Amino acid sequence: MRKYCINLDGGDFMSKNGKKIYGAIQASEKVYADFQIEAKNPGGHSSRPTSENAIYQLAAALSKLEKFSFPVEINEITRSMLVKTAEIEGGPLAADMKAAAQPHPDDAAIQRLSEMPFYNALLRTTCVATMLSGGHAPNALPQTARANVNCRILPGVDPNTIRHTLVTVIENPKINVAFVEQRDADGNLVPPGLVPPSPLRPDVMKAVATSASAIWGELPILPVMDTGASDGRYLRAAGIPTYGVAGVFLDLDNRRAHGQDERVRVQEFYDGVAFNHNLILALATSQ
Numbered sequence: 001m002r003k004y005c006i007n008l009d010g011g012d013f014m015s016k017n018g019k020k021i022y023g024a025i026q027a028s029e030k031v032y033a034d035f036q037i038e039a040k041n042p043g044g045h046s047s048r049p050t051s052e053n054a055i056y057q058l059a060a061a062l063s064k065l066e067k068f069s070f071p072v073e074i075n076e077i078t079r080s081m082l083v084k085t086a087e088i089e090g091g092p093l094a095a096d097m098k099a100a101a102q103p104h105p106d107d108a109a110i111q112r113l114s115e116m117p118f119y120n121a122l123l124r125t126t127c128v129a130t131m132l133s134g135g136h137a138p139n140a141l142p143q144t145a146r147a148n149v150n151c152r153i154l155p156g157v158d159p160n161t162i163r164h165t166l167v168t169v170i171e172n173p174k175i176n177v178a179f180v181e182q183r184d185a186d187g188n189l190v191p192p193g194l195v196p197p198s199p200l201r202p203d204v205m206k207a208v209a210t211s212a213s214a215i216w217g218e219l220p221i222l223p224v225m226d227t228g229a230s231d232g233r234y235l236r237a238a239g240i241p242t243y244g245v246a247g248v249f250l251d252l253d254n255r256r257a258h259g260q261d262e263r264v265r266v267q268e269f270y271d272g273v274a275f276n277h278n279l280i281l282a283l284a285t286s287q
Contacts, residue, residue: 010244
């Protein structure tokens with residue numbers, strides 16, 4: 001029997017205005033990669049400015065990145081997610097989702113969806129500046145200026161390709177673009193790599209649907225690609241199919257992950273415990 005993993009991180013269930021909208025199975029996730037963008041100069045006294053300034057050079061590089069968008073790439077999971085969400089959503093947004101899910105996506109629909117951060121992140125790789133440092137004294141020209149650029153890369157895309165794209169967009173040989181070293185819990189260096197999507201297993205999909213209906217009644221279950229990253233990426237990279245099923249409902253219009261006052265409702269927590277108990281029993285008895 002082929003092994004697989006159920007991960008309680010990822011696959012958030014969503015509600016809107018108190019109504020349960022859908023449950024999710026995270027079958028894919030973006031690849032996490034940090035890049036250090038760095039400018040270096042000889043420096044000098046601030047009373048004698050020169051034509052080269054590390055802070056200005058870095059600012060110019062980041063300005064180029066701000067204006068750049070990676071191309072749209074829709075995979076099996078995101079296409080299914082768009083189609084199934086459109087069935088729930090309705091209205092103009094649903095029409096745009098259906099148009100974007102076509103073999104040849106409608107450009108106008110893609111543009112409208114891209115204006116919404118969540119759908120923009122589903123459609124393409126994203127890179128954004130998250131931290132800055134520069135200079136060493138108030139009265140000295142900066143010798144170094146650095147930025148951390150965090151990228152969330154679509155599954156199947158080589159992170160080295162993204163680095164090359166950043167270099168091309170910045171178009172300044174004096175700016176260095178390098179991977180930021182990432183280490184696991186044991187301190188071992190973990191290079192960014194390919195994280196393939198997990199195949200949709202009918203037995204897992206059925207178990208999630210059955211377990212959810214026992215708690216909340218009939219509920220659409222969607223395969224999703226998380227725009228963030230979970231520990232499931234290590235297992236997928238090792239060849240173990242992984243399915244994120246959180247079983248806790250979050251507010252579709254008030255996502256608080258990594259934000260102020262991140263929280264879930266008390267009843268949602270206890271319902272999630274009951275759901276996960278049902279799910280484990282359903283999976284164990286289906287073997």
